[in-house]
Amino acid sequence: MTGVCTVLGQCRTAIEDIRNRRNPQRSINTTLTTNRKHHPRSCVQRLTLPRDEGGRGLIDIENLHNKQITSLRKFFIQKALQSPLHKIITQTDKKITPLNLHSTDPQTNEHITSKADKIVAWERKSLHGRHRLDLQQPHVDMKASNAWLQRGELFPETEGFMIAIQDQVIDTANYQKFIIRRPNYNDSCRRCHGASETIQHITGACRAIAQTDYKHRHDQVAAIIHQSLAIQTKLITDKVAYYKYKPQAVLENDNFKLYWDRTIITDKTIYNNRPDITMVDKRNKLVYIIDIAICNTHNLTNTHTEKIAKYTDLSIELKTQWNISHTKTIPIIISSTGVIPKTLHNSLNTLKISPSTYLLLQKAVILNTCRLTRKFLNS
Ligand SMILES: [Zn+2]
Known part of the structure; x- marks a missing residue:
């Protein structure tokens, strides 16, 4: 390491x-x-x-040092019971060495x-x-x-x-005002001026960078899922690094159809009709509606619930319009600091994607959050 x-x-x-x-x-x-x-x-x-x-x-290093002191003291004190040489050493060492063998009481430098x-x-x-x-x-x-x-x-x-x-110790305006205690400091966001500039605001709530940095992070995570699905369903054969992968708008073979960020036209007006990924399993007459969100850690549960509710109308409409048996709404939610909700494993499992895919999603999110936070602080 x-x-x-x-x-x-x-x-x-x-x-x-x-x-x-x-x-x-x-x-x-x-x-x-x-x-x-x-x-x-x-x-x-x-x-x-x-x-x-x-x-x-x-x-x-301190525990390592103290363990050595403990072991050496134990050795000398036990040995002194049989060996005159060790007995003289223990009697003589009155704080001459860090072992202080003269005393049989526990020493402060033995604390672990x-x-x-x-x-x-x-x-x-x-x-x-x-x-x-x-x-x-x-x-x-x-x-x-x-x-x-x-x-x-x-x-x-x-x-x-x-x-x-x-650890929330990044030097944001909010940190300056409330932690460093500079009461007259203006803590509003330097980019959107619409909220207090906390670290959570920077990593997942600033509207000024929603269409640029957050979108870039979101799309990289979505691309990992898209590529995994495309390989698993044999829509593509060559795997490339996730940051080089450019998803195609539509991929199709005899068994599957995979849409990327595509508006689904329905007879009835439905506002939430553009999932990040839509996968049609033709043989089983099944549609997967997949939506990705990178949110702050305290929003993990709410975001998951919102994503499920968001596509309820679309699911109902698709069943009749596309003549399919089932739809499954699959939220892919991960926190901006790489915290993994248990529901993410279920989502990957439902999509039959390798369970270890979360490692790549986590890495992409962490690298992007670090990049956008550095960029924000330098702006
Ligand atoms: Zn802002």
Whole structure:
């Protein structure tokens, strides 16, 4: 993992810090910040938590040091029961070494900060803790939501930036006004001027970038789904990278028909008649209405419900007009920070797309959210 390598490179500095009784973990954090791999206001507990828990999986150098102290103290104190040499050493070491063998009481440098302690500390932080609480919601798949961290494919700078977005420590106007506490600061959005400029506003609610950056992110996710369906139904044979894939408006063979972003003309006026993808299974007389949404994490459930309701009229109309047996409305919903709702797995399963496709969707969303947030902050 790239992040781990960075820290291993700093081991020498950390050992020097321990020798000089400075805090080695702080030195590692500072080095990561200097190299733009860790936001200075991001949650420090996340740095050394395992990646499947939403951390970055770095070695906890302080715990490592304290474990060594514990093991060495145990060794000398037990050995002193039989060996005169070890007995003299334990009697003589009155804080001469960090082991302080003269004392049999537990030492402060033996303290181990457990994974549970770190998670509790993270959860208790008012800003940082919000993402952790989001991950624990019953409709969220925590393991899948942290899969991008476990895969470790992104550059450490991108990884650190997405963690800072999740930790809500990005320097937005709202952050300046309410967290840095500058009461006279104008916190309205620098682009649309229509709402307070929070990080959630930037990642998923600013109308000024809806038709550009959000559309680009949405279309990349939709293209991944389109390509997967086209390959699975043998409408195309060659797979290309998702960011190079240009979906065709209509693809058809004897068994399937696949529409991309096409208005479906009906006799009755129906307002929501343009799903992102429409797939017709001719043999089974089945139509899949597929709509994609990238929303903020707190909107995952509502967005899913809205998408189902949105196409109810179209479903009814299609059954009679196209002479089909069934329609299935399939929402593909993922959060702008890569949080995966459990319903996404059901949607992929219904479409018979590989279950691991969510990894690619998550990667595309995270890269796009990082890109558009950087662009926004520089505007
Ligand atoms: Zn805005």
